[in-house]
Amino acid sequence: MWLLLILLQAAVLPAQLCEAPGEAAAVRALSARLLGLAADPARDPDPSVYLALRLAGDHDLCGEERYLARLRDAFQHRYGRSLQAAGRPHAAPHGHPQRDAAAAEHSTSAEAEWPETGRLALYLLGLRATCPPPEPGPQRSLVTWLKYYLEKDWAGSRQHGHPLTSYYQYSLGVLALCVHGKRVREEVIRRLLAAEQHGRFGHAGGSATDTEAVAALAFTCLERERLVGAGLAAELRAATRRARRRMVEAQGPDGFFGNVYSTPWAMQVFIATNTCRTQPAYGRAMAALLENLDAFTTAATMAQALPALHGRSYLDIASMRCQEEPDTLTPISPEPMPEMPMPGNMTVRLVVECHKPRCPQHRLYNWPVPAPAGASLLDVLRAATVQGHHNFTFDTQDTPQGPFLSRVLGLEAQQQKRSYWQLLTAPSTSLQMGVADYRPRDGETLILRLSEW
Ligand code: B12
Structure with a gap:
């Protein structure tokens, strides 16, 4: 009996030692x-x-x-x-x-x-x-x-x-x-x-x-x-x-x-x-x-x-041992997006880059894009497609991580060539989020660069 208790304790002990303290x-x-x-x-x-x-x-x-x-x-x-x-x-x-x-x-x-x-x-x-x-x-x-x-x-x-x-x-x-x-x-x-x-x-x-x-x-x-x-x-x-x-x-x-x-x-x-x-x-x-x-x-x-x-x-x-598992967690529903958008507008500069040999010209697009303040990069890309005469186009693919930018100005990222559309904020900081989650600031320059990984 004692041995069983010690073994049971040993089985749960590591989890208790490493978990978030007091949080x-x-x-x-x-x-x-x-x-x-x-x-x-x-x-x-x-x-x-x-x-x-x-x-x-x-x-x-x-x-x-x-x-x-x-x-x-x-x-x-x-x-x-x-x-x-x-x-x-x-x-x-x-x-x-x-x-x-x-x-x-x-x-x-x-x-x-x-x-x-x-x-x-x-x-x-x-x-x-x-x-x-x-x-x-x-x-x-x-x-x-x-x-x-x-x-x-x-x-x-x-x-x-x-x-x-x-x-x-x-x-x-x-x-x-x-x-x-x-x-x-x-x-x-x-x-x-x-x-x-x-x-x-x-x-x-x-x-x-x-x-x-x-x-x-x-x-x-x-x-x-x-x-x-x-x-x-x-x-x-x-x-x-x-x-x-x-x-x-x-x-x-x-x-x-x-x-x-x-x-x-x-x-x-x-x-x-x-x-x-x-x-x-x-x-x-x-x-x-x-x-x-x-x-x-x-x-x-x-x-x-x-x-x-x-x-x-x-x-x-x-x-994993199927011991008694506390059946006590209740779901928290996702918070609905705020109805009221942030007041005002912002302007983001959108730059598209692609190096030789895939593209003869290095910079394919470089225009300011007005968008509502607080918009995501995805919203900015959508705004760019409908503005002016600059013919911006893009495509995304759904992944478990969210929408993955797969094509810009008709140029597809290719798995075989290990190319992808990298997201950067000027001058050259790679973003840590995807297009749906990143929210640019007013005046920021966003670069979409066809890179290899
Ligand atoms: C390998 C990898 C990549 C490869 C994927 C190509 C490939 N064929 O494998 C490449 C280099 C293309 C890549 C790109 C990017 N990545 Co990445 N990637 C990873 C990594 C190391 C493994 C993903 C994986 O294979 N998962 C296992 C498979 C089974 O799961 P999956 O969901 O099906 O995987 C696919 C998607 O996740 C997708 N993918 C990969 N990265 C990203 C990022 C985003 C935002 C989205 C929507 C999809 C996506 O490609 C995977 C393979 O098909 C993860 C690390 C991690 N902790 O998850 C980071 C990770 C997912 N990537 C990340 C980031 C930030 C990016 C970029 C936005 C970087 C950038 N600044 O450009 C870009 C995406 C830009 C775009 N075009 O939309 C972050 C996402 C953080 C977040 N907030 O969600 C992670 C968690 C890395 C990190 N620690 O910061 N990535």
């Missing part, structure tokens, strides 16, 4: 807001949202079950069949911005088979977090699909020097297989290890922290679950230590690892490696996060922040 109310409110967003049937279900609900301190068990059913609907019909029976993958349930665009542009079968490593990995992590755990049978084909995508990514990385998707998705794939107790080929792991050693996780205009953190979680999982031999385990441990050290060294005076959105991912590494108590950088990051909870306004960003705020990491999914 349970604010964190709980964020969970309740995410639950409110999850209840909206108009939003596509997102496995990260389910994971955040499952890794929280308290729950709305019926709400979680309904959300899981929606996720199953979205994923199961595509991956429920065996890989052999499917022949090859076909159109995916979710819009993938650049892959869809590329597939539409040249719809060869090879491009339609673009791997969905990240989304499938997140779904499989979600399935492992259900209580009670689902029957293993139907999951087998999902695991096979994920292995297939990971192999495609690995082959792509040998050919192009980077996975077809990204190291972020590749790491999620390794992590999900590991959490399910599945072995991954050593070569696949070694590719991630080499990327870590050679600092290949960053890309132009983006910080490496998110990817570095997910890779470190995958390394920690492989080592902890004893899915690799002793030699590789030692290398993975060393890589995780290096990643943690780099995060501590790069922590800004604001307390963030990378930026506010990558900080929760980095914190998960300290949680997963039981260093959250001993590492002062963790406490500073937690304090910074708690002061900036209002930065997490979208379901996708809330879902990424909440596990760390609750002192949990995705590794906890591997040892």
Whole structure:
């Protein structure tokens, strides 16, 4: 009996040690807001949202079950069949911005088979977090699909020097297989290890922290679950230590690892490696996060922040026990947008840049755009399309993170060429938000630049 009590306490202890101190109310409110967003049937279900609900301190068990059913609907019909029976993958349930665009542009079968490593990995992590755990049978084909995508990514990385998707998705794939107790080929792991050693996780205009953190979680999982031999385990441990050290060294005076959105991912590494108590950088990051909870306004960003705020990491999914879960969380409905717009107008300068060889001319557009004060960048882009004779056009693709700017002045960002429309504020600061969330100031110059990543 005593032994049982001690074991039970050990199972819940790490979560209590790393969670937000004395701020349970604010964190709980964020969970309740995410639950409110999850209840909206108009939003596509997102496995990260389910994971955040499952890794929280308290729950709305019926709400979680309904959300899981929606996720199953979205994923199961595509991956429920065996890989052999499917022949090859076909159109995916979710819009993938650049892959869809590329597939539409040249719809060869090879491009339609673009791997969905990240989304499938997140779904499989979600399935492992259900209580009670689902029957293993139907999951087998999902695991096979994920292995297939990971192999495609690995082959792509040998050919192009980077996975077809990204190291972020590749790491999620390794992590999900590991959490399910599945072995991954050593070569696949070694590719991630080499990327870590050679600092290949960053890309132009983006910080490496998110990817570095997910890779470190995958390394920690492989080592902890004893899915690799002793030699590789030692290398993975060393890589995780290096990643943690780099995060501590790069922590800004604001307390963030990378930026506010990558900080929760980095914190998960300290949680997963039981260093959250001993590492002062963790406490500073937690304090910074708690002061900036209002930065997490979208379901996708809330879902990424909440596990760390609750002192949990995705590794906890591997040892989730379906004990009594407090069924006490009630949703907070999303606040309606204020009816009255902010008074007055503003003018924003909109610049579109594209370098040679794709474009013969560097600056394709440079005009002031009047818009209502407080408008989002998306509203500014819409205003630009209807003003004057400057023929501004753009297109977005829906993603779980919100609308992704995919085409400007007829120029499509191309996944194969790893090009994207980067958002910057002059002179050259890359924005930390997408077009729907960023609200420019009066007189600001916004640059849309066709960049490579
Ligand atoms: C890889 C990546 C990219 C790649 C995606 C291409 C690819 N084929 O993988 C590139 C370099 C193109 C990219 C671009 C941008 N990104 Co980015 N990206 C990531 C990263 C590291 C992983 C995303 C991923 O693969 N998720 C896993 C898959 C399974 O989930 P998914 O939702 O289906 O992923 C797709 C979308 O998220 C989309 N996407 C990627 N970034 C962004 C950003 C926004 C705002 C939107 C709407 C969509 C989007 O591309 C993903 C792959 O198809 C995340 C890190 C994180 N913590 O999430 C940042 C992240 C999502 N990106 C971010 C930002 C800010 C941007 C940019 C706005 C940067 C800029 N100033 O231009 C641009 C988007 C501009 C635009 N055109 O609308 C922020 C978003 C923060 C927020 N407030 O929501 C994150 C969280 C990084 C961070 N810590 O700041 N990104």
